Amino acid sequence: MTFAAIEPFYAMEILGRAQALEAEGRDICHLELGEPGGAPAARVLDAVRACLGRPMGYTSAKGNPALRERLARYYEDQHGVAVDPANIVVTMGSSSGFVLTFLSAFAPGARIAVTRPGYPAYLNILAALNMRVTEIPLSAARGWKPAVADIEAAHAQAPFEGLLLASPANPTGAVLNEEELADIVACCDRLGVRFISDEIYHGLNYSGRDVSALETSKNHVVINSFSKYYCMTGWRIGWLVMPDDVIRRAEMMAQSLFISASSVSQTAALAALDERVEYDKRRDDYAASRLLLAEGLKRLGFGAAEPAEGAFYAYVDASAFTNDTMDFCIRLLDDAGVAATPGADFDRVGGGIYVRFSYAGTRRSVEEGLRRMEQYLRAGA
Ligand SMILES: Cc1ncc(COP(=O)(O)O)c(C=O)c1O
Numbered sequence: 001m002t003f004a005a006i007e008p009f010y011a012m013e014i015l016g017r018a019q020a021l022e023a024e025g026r027d028i029c030h031l032e033l034g035e036p037g038g039a040p041a042a043r044v045l046d047a048v049r050a051c052l053g054r055p056m057g058y059t060s061a062k063g064n065p066a067l068r069e070r071l072a073r074y075y076e077d078q079h080g081v082a083v084d085p086a087n088i089v090v091t092m093g094s095s096s097g098f099v100l101t102f103l104s105a106f107a108p109g110a111r112i113a114v115t116r117p118g119y120p121a122y123l124n125i126l127a128a129l130n131m132r133v134t135e136i137p138l139s140a141a142r143g144w145k146p147a148v149a150d151i152e153a154a155h156a157q158a159p160f161e162g163l164l165l166a167s168p169a170n171p172t173g174a175v176l177n178e179e180e181l182a183d184i185v186a187c188c189d190r191l192g193v194r195f196i197s198d199e200i201y202h203g204l205n206y207s208g209r210d211v212s213a214l215e216t217s218k219n220h221v222v223i224n225s226f227s228k229y230y231c232m233t234g235w236r237i238g239w240l241v242m243p244d245d246v247i248r249r250a251e252m253m254a255q256s257l258f259i260s261a262s263s264v265s266q267t268a269a270l271a272a273l274d275e276r277v278e279y280d281k282r283r284d285d286y287a288a289s290r291l292l293l294a295e296g297l298k299r300l301g302f303g304a305a306e307p308a309e310g311a312f313y314a315y316v317d318a319s320a321f322t323n324d325t326m327d328f329c330i331r332l333l334d335d336a337g338v339a340a341t342p343g344a345d346f347d348r349v350g351g352g353i354y355v356r357f358s359y360a361g362t363r364r365s366v367e368e369g370l371r372r373m374e375q376y377l378r379a380g381a
Pocket residue numbers: 034092093094095096119166169170198200224225226227233237238
């Protein structure tokens with residue numbers, strides 16, 4: 001028997017190593033994780049306090065109806081599209097949303113296309129489910145965005161049933177504009193490919209409006225989460241919007257796989273959707289860290305360091321220092337006390353010269369991280 005080829009999630013491995021150093025008394029600047037440094041908005045915590053002491057049993061497998069109705073209103077308000085709450089499934093973060101999507105919208109062994117670089121869990125989840133993968137390579141020169149011609153060429157070579165993209169993207173922060181997204185959705189419709197739009201970084205766009213795939217078509221799957229914009233990573237809460245031909249199967253799968261998402265976290269999520277004014281202020285804080293980090297990295301000699309349009313990452317070229325960023329990141333952590341994620345996490349082919357720095361944490365981590373890197377790199381490390 002052979003097991004699926006699962007790779008470690010290096011950001012988590014670096015975090016583990018950083019925490020071990022902290023346990024020895026070292027001070028570490030955490031630039032490795034895509035995890036907001038702030039707590040959820042005060043009213044979210046009030047809503048949770050108010051529900052403690054009440055019985056908090058299972059909800060329906062698709063989620064609390066009040067939350068699904070509020071999510072439908074979110075699409076009306078933010079994107080001007082009508083979504084039927086019956087097409088929404090509340091999930092345990094977007095991570096369980098991927099599992100539910102792959103199992104309910106595709107036949108066993110289906111092929112799904114993803115980008116390289118891309119979020120590493122996509123490959124591992126697909127491998128764990130014995131599904132096949134096509135990677136569509138992206139380049140810094142083209143702003144890390146997939147072109148329709150690349151998608152068509154990859155499909156001609158090995159036809160795939162699904163295409164999974166995130167915009168804003170991890171690790172690059174690249175954002176597809178309205179026209180680019182519409183072209184990709186139209187390409188999927190032409191090829192008979194189900195589009196899976198990972199919209200987890202919506203709300204963290206520094207250049208304009210977030211565009212949802214739902215604005216173009218209702219045939220596809222949209223995945224979102226409260227982890228990033230709403231600062232609720234550990235609450236494990238997210239949602240899916242699924243087309244009519246998939247939703248019932250997803251519901252039945254959810255009943256058996258998960259029963260329901262956490263009812264406490266659903267209460268928090270319902271409150272969070274009313275706190276966008278507060279969360280937009282946090283986005284403005286990230287915006288300042290984004291510029292600080294980009295300027296600092298450029299000054300230190302990293303390439304491709306122009307600030308990205310979305311998310312909270314800088315995915316930069318470290319070839320001035322190394323062609324093995326796995327080793328570089330370990331030395332940077334051990335010797336300089338700066339935790340960053342090697343590009344191999346996101347690109348198993350060309351990631352060796354890239355490093356991802358996250359500015360989701362505190363401003364102090366960014367400032368102090370840059371200062372330490374300056375000392376370390378100037379010393380010729
Ligand atoms: C692109 C992308 N999708 C999904 C996730 C998973 O997030 P969660 O399961 O917390 O919603 C992440 C986490 O970093 C991500 O970067």
